[in-house]
Amino acid sequence: MFRVPKVLDKLFDNNQRDVNTIIRTVVQPVNALEEEMKGVEDLAGAFMQLRRRVQEGGETLDDVMVPAFALIREAGRRSVGKRHYDVQLIGGTALHQGRIAEMRTGEGKTLVATLALALNALEGKGCHLVTVNDYLAKVGMEEMSLLYRTLGLTVGLVTRDMQPHQRQAAYQADITYITNSELGFDYLRDNMAQSKDSLVLRADHPLHYAIVDEVDSILIDEARTPLIISGAAEKATDQYYVMSKLIRRLQKGEPAEPGVREDPTGDYVIEEKGKQVHLTEQGIDKIERLLGLDDLYSPQNMDKAHMIQQAIRAAELYHREKDYIVNAEGEVIIIDEFTGRSMPGRRYGEGLHQAIEAKEGVKIENENQTLATVTYQNFFRLYDKFAGMTGTAKTEEKEFLDIYGSDVLVIPTNRGIQRIDLNDLVYRTRNGKYDAVVREVQEIHATGRPILIGTASITTSEEMSAKLQQAGIQHAVLNAKFEAQEASIIAQAGRSGTVTIATNMAGRGTDIMLGGNDEFMIGEALEQNFGVSRYAPEAEAFIKAVSRGSDNVYELGAQIPGVTRDFVAQAVQLHADTLADREKVKELGGLHIIGTERHESRRIDNQLRGRAGRQGDPGSSRFYLSFDDDLMRLFANERITAMMDRVGFDDSEAIEAKMVTGAIEKAQSRVEDRNFGIRKQLLEFDNVMSSQRETIYAQRREVLLGEDEEVELSVEGMVGDHLELLLDEFAPPEQAPEEWDLEGLRASVLDAIPQLEHFDFEGLRSVSPEELDTRLIAAAADALDARKEELSPTMMNSLSRYVMLQVVDQHWKEHLYNMDVLRQGIGLRGYGQRDPFTEYKFEATNMFNEMIDGLKGNVTQQVFRMQFG
Known part of the structure; x- marks a missing residue:
């Protein structure tokens, strides 16, 4: 077999080429400035000068990256006693470039992130460090906050239990530490906000730059589950049944007809061509009496008026066995009016489907409702730029490239890896x-x-623990219930004689240091014995002094309230014992990793292995498998086990061969490809929703943050669009004027804009097609001006904002529900030889367009009809 020579292999190694480029263009110039930076007294002043060059002088971040990195490195050395290694400068550059940085466990990702965060903070638009849990966010922020403050930057933290005003302050900081879930939910909640003051993310640049820690966990492992904010449906299901019964007491009438009757009769009239319903004044009065309401069209009764109209439409205009069927499970299934086929998964919008369900007396599946949703995949693609870091990403590079457009740069280790696998x-x-x-x-x-x-x-952890207990071996078991305790255990898992059991994700984000982590233990003791946070400035200085063997430890200890000389002596001894134990463990061979089975992803196995051999330490790893393991069944078969029986293998004997390991990795690769396919399909479906979500959220944001004039123009635009839709329906240009249904047009227009009662609809027959919509829209604009004078400009603007936000939210929630149902049932289209995804895109687009049309009509109606008591 032909083998590529190593020289050529290096020549075509893009990763090494990129690393060499960064060394030449960034690392070496930064190193050349190191001595100069040591002489800078005011690091914050120097860093703020770089900020002015970026914000006022027109320079880019790339232009100032070298001096910025040099200042950040010096700030790290002075403030937290950590000088960025050259390889950490490479990692920081990759993060600034918006790439995924793969860095081995123990290489200091927390410190690496400070380079890219501080650099990108120069733009003044906010940067986010995203972690997997509150504990790691808090530790990361507290550990590096002194470095940021040394540079004149502000830093914030968002945790699960924070109030909105606390979140607002944290997001206004230059750098914010936060978990992926809190960040995603804050984004969704902001897009449900009813006022500018209730926004927590920055109003101007909410999603500017982010570094995602443990990026493979967040953007791959959690990508299959979207973030969803759910709530009880605002329209309780019993209300649909109430309205369905109420309309039986209403009388259908006849529409107004010139020369026959000036006003419509009855409580409501129907317009079959457009499948619309119009309540008469008599009907409105009767409904108000039956429901005990003062005003059917007041803000608090908006939903009731809508539900009544939908109940009448369901009763009069939608017929069983023609427009829909009710299947054996009691589900209302729409019938396609063109093909006559049932369309499972499709639902009528704007509450009509629920009204039909109430009419038929079947269960209304709308007790809970999705209020807002987004996948992590589409959420992080909203950032102007984002990067990620993890110990294991190269095996997933194809997915990062395909979905996020980010490649993986493997960062060299500071010291060579000595672990034996x-x-x-x-x-x-x-x-x-x-x-x-x-x-x-x-x-x-x-x-x-x-x-x-x-x-x-x-x-498996519990089974393993039970067996170790039977063997009399003391051990610790990690689980995800107590994150702070978990980190404490894993931080000491490198001490001699320690046995620790951990599940896949347990302890990620905390290094296992041979001999134990004396800084962590001293910090814990300070908190437990004296109630002093390890991140308090005086505590940090004391802990650093002990770990460096400084002479002034007793002096620094005395500055901490309550700390005694005995405690300082114990801390000094603990440090000495840790150093001695570290050397002992190194001589023994370092940390030994045992995997009790292979995970379906090679990445998770590599994470476990990466726990040993940090920063050039010795270590070893081995995986134990059985033919009962889930993964083994993917490639092993009965012939292999039969072969083991023939050879005479019993439960105490094992196969050890590279061929077996290779076969397992192939099986893992197949599973990874399958899971990638699942995530990619989820994204393809969500992409359809994503474009719709961005349209709605952008419109919402314009209403929330726009000036009064912009809101006024939005309302005018919606009113005009609604009238154009009505003209297309009742007076289409392809018909002769004498064929136009101007009575239908009049009824529909007056239903939305009763102020146009005296408009000459019949006179539209005599105008040119170009003037048709101009004349009607101009009349509506005059009505808007009159409405503004009636209410006052300030009140009109408040009304417009309120109505638009309420109507957009209501229609969007119903659309989300209908999209959920469509997504669940669309797979059945495959049985009819139709591609489900193509069908989904087609149906979703139609549903969205219908929603937008209904939204504009509803806004028009509420703006002109809503009354204030």
């Missing part, structure tokens, strides 16, 4: 595998080496 051991049964794991733990534990056992589930 042993071949997998495969056993016949799960019990045989567990027994072998216990034997290895006993053997290695006897030497004093620390051991980390990784499991793929909580159940």
Whole structure:
């Protein structure tokens, strides 16, 4: 077989080429400035000068990156005692470029992020550091806040229990630490806000730049589950049944007809051509009496008026076996008017489907309603620029490129990796595998080496724990219930004689240091014994002094309230013991990793392995498998187990071969491809919704933040669009004027704009097609001006904003519900030899257009009809 020579392999290694470019253009120039920066007394002043060059001088971030990185490195050295390594400068550059930086565990991603965050903060538009949980967000912010403050930057933190005003302040900071879920929900809640003051994200640049920590976890593992804000439907289901019964007491009348009757009769009239319903004054009075209302069209009764009209439409204009059927499960299924086929998954919008369900007496599936939703995939693509960092991303580079347009740059380690990755051991049964794991733990534990056992589930953790207990081996078990406690345990998992069991994600974000983490332990002791936060300035200075062996530890300890000399002495001794234990563990071979099974993703296995061998430490890893494991069943078959039986393998014997490991990785690759396909399909469907969501949210934001004149123009535009739709329906240009249904036009227009009661609709027959809409829209504009004078400009503007926000929200919520139902049932179209995704796009587009048309009509009606008591 032909092999590519190593020289050519390096030549075509784009990753190494990019690293070399960064070394030449960034790292070396930054290093050249290091001595100069040590002489800068006012780092904040120098950094703010760079900010002025960017914001006022027209320079780009790339123009100032080298001096900025040099200042940030010096700030790190002075404030937190950490000088950025050259490889960390490479990582910071990759993050600034909007790439995914793959950095091994222990390489200091928390410090690396400060480079790109501080640099991008120069634009003054806000930067976000996104983590997987509140604990890591809090630790990251507190650990690096002193560095940011040294540069004159502000830093904020958003956690789950914060109030809106606290969130607003945190987002206004130059740099904000936050979890992915809180950030996503804040975005959704902002797009449901009823006033500018209730926005928590920045109004001008809400999503400017973000670094996503553990980016593979957030953008891949969690990408299958969208963020959803749900709530009880504003229209309670019993109200549909009430309205369905109420309309039986109303009388259908005849529309007004010139020469026959000036006014419509009855309580309501119907317009079959457009499938519309118009309440008469008599009908409005009767409904108000029956429901005990003062004004059917007041703000608080807006929904009731809409529901009554939909109930009448359901009763008079939509017929069973013609427009819809009711299947055996009691579901109302629409019939396609062109093909006669049922359309499962499709629902009528604006509450009409629910009205039909009430009419038929079947269950209305609308007790809960999606109020807002977005996938992480589409959410993070809203940022002007975002980057990510993790220990394992290269295996998912194709997905990052396809979905996010971000490639992966593997950052070299500061020191060479010394970890030994042993071949997998495969056993016949799960019990045989567990027994072998216990034997290895006993053997290695006897030497004093620390051991980390990784499991793929909580159940496996509990089974493993029970077996270790039976063997008399003390150990700690990690779970996700107590994040702070979890970090504390994993931080000490490198001490000699320690055995720790952890599930897949447990402890990510906290290094396992050989010999233990003395800084963490001293900080815990300060908090527990004296109630002093480890991140308080005096506590940080004391902890750093102890870890560096400084002479002034007693002096610094005395500055902390309550701290005694005995405590300082204990801290100094703990540091000495940690250093001694670190050397002992290194001599023993470092941390040993045991995987109790392979995960379906190679990335998760690599995360576990990466726990050993940080910063050039020694270490080792081995995975134990059995033919009972889920993954093994993907490629193993009965012939393999039969072969093991023939050879005479029992539960205590294992297969160890590179061929087996290779086969397992192929199986993992197949599963990864399948999962990628699932996520990609989810994104394709959500992309349809995403474009609609962006349209609605942009319109909402214009209403919320726009000037009075802009809101006024929006209302005028909606009124005009609604009238044009009515003209197209009742007076289409392709028909002769004598064929126009001007009575239908009059009824529909007056239903929305009763102020046009004296408009000469009949006179429209004599005008040119060009003047047709101009004349009607001009009359509506005059009516708007009169409405403004009636209410006052200020009140009119408040009314317009209120109506537009309420109507947009109501229609959007109903649209989300209908889209959910469509998505669930669209797969059935495949049985009719139609592509479900194509059908979904077609149906979704039609539903959205119908929603927008209905929205404009509803806004027009409410602006002209709404009364204030």
